[in-house]
Amino acid sequence: MNPDRLIGKVEGEYPGPLVIVIGGLHGNENSGVEALRQVFEVIEKDRIPIMGKFIGLRGNIAALEENLRFIDYDMNRCWYDHHIHALKFGQAGRSSSEDEEVLDLLEWIQAESVGRYTQKVMMDLHATSSENGVFLVIPQEEKNLSIPKSMKIPIIFGLEKKIGGTLLNYFPNEHFVSFAFEGGVIGSDIAVKLHRTGIWDVLYASGSIQVEREERHHDVMEYIRNDHMPHPGRVSVLYRHAINRQDNFKMLPGFSNFQKVKAGEVLAQDNTGEITSPFDGLLIMPLYQDSGNDGFFIAEEILD
Ligand SMILES: [Zn+2]
Numbered sequence: 001m002n003p004d005r006l007i008g009k010v011e012g013e014y015p016g017p018l019v020i021v022i023g024g025l026h027g028n029e030n031s032g033v034e035a036l037r038q039v040f041e042v043i044e045k046d047r048i049p050i051m052g053k054f055i056g057l058r059g060n061i062a063a064l065e066e067n068l069r070f071i072d073y074d075m076n077r078c079w080y081d082h083h084i085h086a087l088k089f090g091q092a093g094r095s096s097s098e099d100e101e102v103l104d105l106l107e108w109i110q111a112e113s114v115g116r117y118t119q120k121v122m123m124d125l126h127a128t129s130s131e132n133g134v135f136l137v138i139p140q141e142e143k144n145l146s147i148p149k150s151m152k153i154p155i156i157f158g159l160e161k162k163i164g165g166t167l168l169n170y171f172p173n174e175h176f177v178s179f180a181f182e183g184g185v186i187g188s189d190i191a192v193k194l195h196r197t198g199i200w201d202v203l204y205a206s207g208s209i210q211v212e213r214e215e216r217h218h219d220v221m222e223y224i225r226n227d228h229m230p231h232p233g234r235v236s237v238l239y240r241h242a243i244n245r246q247d248n249f250k251m252l253p254g255f256s257n258f259q260k261v262k263a264g265e266v267l268a269q270d271n272t273g274e275i276t277s278p279f280d281g282l283l284i285m286p287l288y289q290d291s292g293n294d295g296f297f298i299a300e301e302i303l304d
Contacts, residue, residue: 005058008037008055012053014049015052016118016206017121018053021056021057021124022124024058025126026069026070027066028291032195034192036125039200050203051210052118052207053115070291073096074098075098075101077165078098079102084170123181124167124179125181131257136153151181157236159237163294166180183198240296241267241268243270247272249269250270259282260282281298283296285297
């Protein structure tokens with residue numbers, strides 16, 4: 001197990017939840033790692049008591065060092081049972097950088113998960129290349145929504161049906177309440193603050209800390225209020241526009257998350273010409289960076 005993976009770990013004297021937070025599964029999204037570092041610093045300085053165990057792990061160490069999304073393959077698109085099985089039992093080559101990273105991260109998570117906890121929670125911190133990207137991504141089958149709902153930011157369901165192999169897709173298998181937290185624009189100062197707020201939220205909502213931190217919700221809410229249009233509460237993903245590098249996909253400028261779009265509206269262009277939205281809906285994660293295989297998603301609001 002690579003010791004560089006550990007950002008911080010606190011084990012309390014009293015029973016409580018296991019909270020695992022991962023930053024930098026995409027190596028160009030350093031904000032989660034920085035936020036974790038800052039939270040552990042505050043816990044130590046203020047001697048904040050932790051119930052159970054709280055641990056912060058780096059995702060893709062080699063890619064973080066290079067500030068790249070990944071080296072050989074996307075570490076958030078590879079968590080298929082067959083791939084993990086092949087890695088564990090040596091059928092895969094282990095020749096790529098991410099083969100080693102995936103195995104090592106899995107060993108860390110499994111080693112740290114041993115023991116009795118009131119519940120097991122895993123949050124995976126990400127940032128997006130488009131504006132207004134503050135939301136949670138939750139697998140459809142996740143029934144335990146009390147922690148995500150307490151964070152009071154939009155929740156996206158059904159993404160796992162459009163993109164396979166995310167870390168989230170794998171860990172419900174291992175009895176975790178797991179979700180991803182998208183905390184704003186890659187490389188922005190606000191992203192670190194948003195991630196920090198998200199980490200405190202989860203620690204409080206899971207029972208890991210007993211007193212709410214003052215900054216809870218403040219940054220998130222201020223960002224959401226000041227910056228953009230109203231957010232939906234919960235949305236379900238209808239459509240993914242998949243891309244390849246050869247497509248020369250280019251999103252038209254100015255789109256942001258949760259922006260309303262109409263069927264037939266031109267959103268992007270590539271080698272084949274204009275790309276339009278197939279549905280009326282809400283645009284999610286329009287791609288404004290060079291790497292990645294998802295051009296954009298269209299979602300619909302879930303109404304109660
Ligand atoms: Zn990411």
